[in-house]
Amino acid sequence: MPSLLRSRFAFRSITVLALLLLVGLGVLAGPPAAFADKKKVLTIAAKEPDTLDPHTSTLGQSQAISRFLYRGLTRFAIKDGRVTTAEVEPDLAESWTLSPDGTVWTFKLRKGVQFHKGFGEMTAEDVKFSFERQINRTPGTRYGVNLEVIKSIEVVDPYTVQIVLKGFDAIFLLRMVGYQQGYIVSKKAVEKLGEQFKWNPVGTGPFYFERHTPRERVVLRAFDRFYGGRPSIDEVHWFDVPEDATKLIGLEKGTFDLLYPEAVTADFADQVKKMGAIIDRRGPGGQERFYIDMTKPPFDDIRVRRAFMHAIDRKAIKETMYPGDLARLASSCVPPGYFGHVPMTFPEYNPEKARKLLAEAGHPNGFTIKNYFISKSFFYPKVLTLAQEQLRKVGIIVELQVVEHATFHENIRKNLDPFVLYGGTRITDADPWLSLFFDSKEIPDPATGNKGSNFAHYRGMDDLLAAGRNERDQKKRAGIYAEAQKRLERDLVCLPISDVPNQWARNPKRVSAPFDPDYGEFSLHYGYNYPEMLKVLN
Amino acid sequence: MLQYVLRRLLVAVPMLLGAMSIVFFAMRILPGDPCVSMMGDQATREALADCTRNLGLQRPLAVQYADYLWRSARLDFGNSLRQGYPVSEYIARMFPHTLILVLSSAVVAALVGIPIGIVSALKRRSPLIDYPLRIIALLGLSMPVFWLGILLLIVFSLRLDLFPLIGGGDLEGALHMLRTGEAFVNPGDFLAAVGDVLHHLTLPALALGFTLAATISRLSRSAMLEVISQDYIRTARAKGQLERAVIYKHAFRNMMVPLLTIVGLFVAVALTGTVLTETVFTRPGLGKMLVDAIGARDYPLAQGAITVFTMTIIFVNLVVDMLYAVVDPRITYR
Numbered sequence: 001m002p003s004l005l006r007s008r009f010a011f012r013s014i015t016v017l018a019l020l021l022l023v024g025l026g027v028l029a030g031p032p033a034a035f036a037d038k039k040k041v042l043t044i045a046a047k048e049p050d051t052l053d054p055h056t057s058t059l060g061q062s063q064a065i066s067r068f069l070y071r072g073l074t075r076f077a078i079k080d081g082r083v084t085t086a087e088v089e090p091d092l093a094e095s096w097t098l099s100p101d102g103t104v105w106t107f108k109l110r111k112g113v114q115f116h117k118g119f120g121e122m123t124a125e126d127v128k129f130s131f132e133r134q135i136n137r138t139p140g141t142r143y144g145v146n147l148e149v150i151k152s153i154e155v156v157d158p159y160t161v162q163i164v165l166k167g168f169d170a171i172f173l174l175r176m177v178g179y180q181q182g183y184i185v186s187k188k189a190v191e192k193l194g195e196q197f198k199w200n201p202v203g204t205g206p207f208y209f210e211r212h213t214p215r216e217r218v219v220l221r222a223f224d225r226f227y228g229g230r231p232s233i234d235e236v237h238w239f240d241v242p243e244d245a246t247k248l249i250g251l252e253k254g255t256f257d258l259l260y261p262e263a264v265t266a267d268f269a270d271q272v273k274k275m276g277a278i279i280d281r282r283g284p285g286g287q288e289r290f291y292i293d294m295t296k297p298p299f300d301d302i303r304v305r306r307a308f309m310h311a312i313d314r315k316a317i318k319e320t321m322y323p324g325d326l327a328r329l330a331s332s333c334v335p336p337g338y339f340g341h342v343p344m345t346f347p348e349y350n351p352e353k354a355r356k357l358l359a360e361a362g363h364p365n366g367f368t369i370k371n372y373f374i375s376k377s378f379f380y381p382k383v384l385t386l387a388q389e390q391l392r393k394v395g396i397i398v399e400l401q402v403v404e405h406a407t408f409h410e411n412i413r414k415n416l417d418p419f420v421l422y423g424g425t426r427i428t429d430a431d432p433w434l435s436l437f438f439d440s441k442e443i444p445d446p447a448t449g450n451k452g453s454n455f456a457h458y459r460g461m462d463d464l465l466a467a468g469r470n471e472r473d474q475k476k477r478a479g480i481y482a483e484a485q486k487r488l489e490r491d492l493v494c495l496p497i498s499d500v501p502n503q504w505a506r507n508p509k510r511v512s513a514p515f516d517p518d519y520g521e522f523s524l525h526y527g528y529n530y531p532e533m534l535k536v537l538n
Numbered sequence: 539m540l541q542y543v544l545r546r547l548l549v550a551v552p553m554l555l556g557a558m559s560i561v562f563f564a565m566r567i568l569p570g571d572p573c574v575s576m577m578g579d580q581a582t583r584e585a586l587a588d589c590t591r592n593l594g595l596q597r598p599l600a601v602q603y604a605d606y607l608w609r610s611a612r613l614d615f616g617n618s619l620r621q622g623y624p625v626s627e628y629i630a631r632m633f634p635h636t637l638i639l640v641l642s643s644a645v646v647a648a649l650v651g652i653p654i655g656i657v658s659a660l661k662r663r664s665p666l667i668d669y670p671l672r673i674i675a676l677l678g679l680s681m682p683v684f685w686l687g688i689l690l691l692i693v694f695s696l697r698l699d700l701f702p703l704i705g706g707g708d709l710e711g712a713l714h715m716l717r718t719g720e721a722f723v724n725p726g727d728f729l730a731a732v733g734d735v736l737h738h739l740t741l742p743a744l745a746l747g748f749t750l751a752a753t754i755s756r757l758s759r760s761a762m763l764e765v766i767s768q769d770y771i772r773t774a775r776a777k778g779q780l781e782r783a784v785i786y787k788h789a790f791r792n793m794m795v796p797l798l799t800i801v802g803l804f805v806a807v808a809l810t811g812t813v814l815t816e817t818v819f820t821r822p823g824l825g826k827m828l829v830d831a832i833g834a835r836d837y838p839l840a841q842g843a844i845t846v847f848t849m850t851i852i853f854v855n856l857v858v859d860m861l862y863a864v865v866d867p868r869i870t871y872r
Binding site: 140216 | 571572574586587628692705833835
């Protein structure tokens with residue numbers, strides 16, 4: 001009996017003690033003590049970058065953080081207190097000249113620009129190296145294709161670099177913007193660190209890399225010798241937070257100052273507003289649009305394509321997905337903010353007309369598309385189910401197969417979908433944009449392994465694209481791309497739905513941003529163009 | 539006994555090999571490719587071809603498989619396709635976080651689940667005790683961990699500000715101090731690190747523990763019910779033993795065998811539970827890493843993580859089998 005009592009007592013005590021230990025110790029430990037020296041720390045909730053080598057990643061979060069670490073020869077111009085993606089201004093290069101034949105660019109570099117971590121002054125050698133590693137397709141680099149116009153690069157002296165092109169390139173200065181292929185890395189650092197450079201980045205940007213705790217955070221520090229002056233923020237903590245719900249709680253609690261959300265929904269925007277925070281909206285962002293494969297029956301008949309467009313209520317989709325100012329109704333297959341953009345007109349929403357056209361084309365009862373593949377991620381399933389419902393009303397039945405995002409990308413390049421929903425952002429000029437989606441060289445073909453993205457299988461503007469690439473008069477170029485957009489209007493292979501800006505949420509009591517939150521800056525970095533101009537307020 | 543353990547370990551080898559092979563081929567049967575997933579909509583023809591070549595994914599499948607087995611035999615799981623870190627190093631950093639989450643949620647689940655199960659079995663005719671307990675258990679069963687997790691975060695982290703929102707605490711620091719012996723030199727620092735880890739662990743452990751406690755309580759309830767209907771219990775009561783003694787001395791010990799089986803199964807359930815728990819609480823860990831790796835088609839990382847999962851489950855089940863002999867002297871291994 002006494003032993004029984006003891007064991008009971010012991011059991012209970014252990015239970016209580018263990019619970020107390022778990023909860024009690026946890027609470028007692030308390031939140032970590034505030035920074036004693038009042039460091040100005042900017043906390044960001046985003047996803048974890050896959051690498052910090054700016055030439056090797058296409059993920060949004062990696063590109064956004066790259067802008068903290070690296071700079072390029074040119075940058076997007078700040079004009080009248082706004083940032084534009086259509087014009088550039090000097091950055092690491094002080095000035096430049098173009099030879100009369102339009103093929104030789106000579107850049108004069110800014111003197112005294114320092115690399116992080118004592119890797120010395122940036123010189124012409126670093127510029128040559130940064131571009132050549134991409135042109136030579138060093139394993140892992142992704143943007144060599146954007147520099148293929150370059151024939152050779154010559155170091156004239158430490159502060160002068162000459163870039164010879166294969167032919168005139170109208171968008172060359174845009175290619176040189178500190179963005180993707182345009183970033184200048186330290187030659188010494190890359191050669192010394194090799195594969196390790198991925199997580200030991202060395203650039204000339206306002207912040208340098210301090211440490212990375214996988215699946216937790218990346219820590220950056222202010223670079224004292226940044227040529228633009230030391231930023232006022234001392235440290236940047238970039239947290240790996242995949243869930244938007246968690247990000248919102250963190251913004252309200254004060255754990256995070258800035259959020260890079262996966263998707264800004266009406267609900268998300270409401271919550272941000274309710275807690276007194278701000279959404280910074282930046283153009284041009286991404287455009288969501290349909291490409292219709294004009295070679296695949298029944299869409300090889302233009303009447304069916306027209307019927308498709310009459311059946312789709314673009315405004316309804318846009319308003320359901322992004323009510324109010326969360327996005328803008330797309331006005332062209334070349335988004336605004338891109339050089340050459342002109343507004344286009346599209347067949348208006350009219351199911352009656354759609355049915356009539358379908359009947360004319362020999363489908364009085366509509367038709368069924370079996371095994372239509374759609375990604376389960378991002379906007380894809382939502383937009384497509386809305387479109388599915390609208391198409392059903394005119395008799396086009398789409399049987400959906402929702403698949404992993406990677407599978408979706410694979411399948412659309414095998415031409416399994418007769419029309420393709422797609423999104424994305426590119427260099428802000430009609431030339432690369434239209435080349436990617438409408439050049440006949442980009443028609444995907446599983447037989448040859450061509451994984452291009454001309455999902456419309458369009459062959460109708462190769463001549464214009466070739467002409468545009470050789471035109472040096474900006475006005476004439478604009479005319480050429482206007483003509484290209486007219487042809488798209490005529491051939492009905494592209495139906496844009498929404499222009500969705502890049503959006504971050506910001507706690508204005510903690511951080512001030514330099515530009516108007518409402519499209520005050522255009523950016524391609526999936527984030528702020530000038531993170532050194534952000535200020536932590538208390 | 540030793541012979542039995544050796545035999546079991548020997549059997550574990552083909553099991554592990556089987557699991558690894560299934561993962562290897564399943565990952566490759568899955569449509570989609572790591573390069574496309576890495577580059578997303580910016581994948582150009584040339585870039586994709588480059589990427590595939592660089593990752594060695596253009597080699598015949600048989601060659602890749604042989605290479606994978608040969609490397610794994612030397613405990614080299616390769617490098618993560620996405621981030622470039624060696625997989626073994628990556629797993630070594632993630633595994634402790636997952637391990638302490640599983641262990642602490644097991645403690646919570648056992649402390650909550652077993653007593654509830656026992657009490658509800660003993661008072662099964664009392665609607666005031668059994669029914670509410672069973673409703674609680676049912677709630678736990680049907681309450682997804684991500685929902686409970688968000689709820690806990692909103693109440694205890696956002697409103698009451700008692701616990702942090704994200705992260706796993708300074709586990710690496712604590713382990714480092716333990717390895718280097720610094721923990722004994724500077725016990726203050728060590729305890730601070732441990733406190734930080736527990737501070738971060740409390741909510742996730744409670745969330746995962748409670749949802750798992752529901753299963754445990756139901757299973758221990760039925761185990762207890764079965765035991766107390768046995769003849770020896772009636773005999774014990776007949777000879778005038780106190781009810782407490784009957785329960786704790788006779789019934790409880792006999793309930794341990796089915797309960798141990800549950801614990802073995804529990805590890806597998808808890809490991810899968812870490813996936814959601816780690817996501818909601820934004821903790822570093824194997825579960826979330828595995829799901830992300832599969833989504834990104836990061837073959838080496840997913841393969842490595844599943845190998846570790848399989849090894850853990852095999853190991854736990856072996857230990858459970860050993861423990862049978864300890865709690866029930868009638869069981870011996872030869």
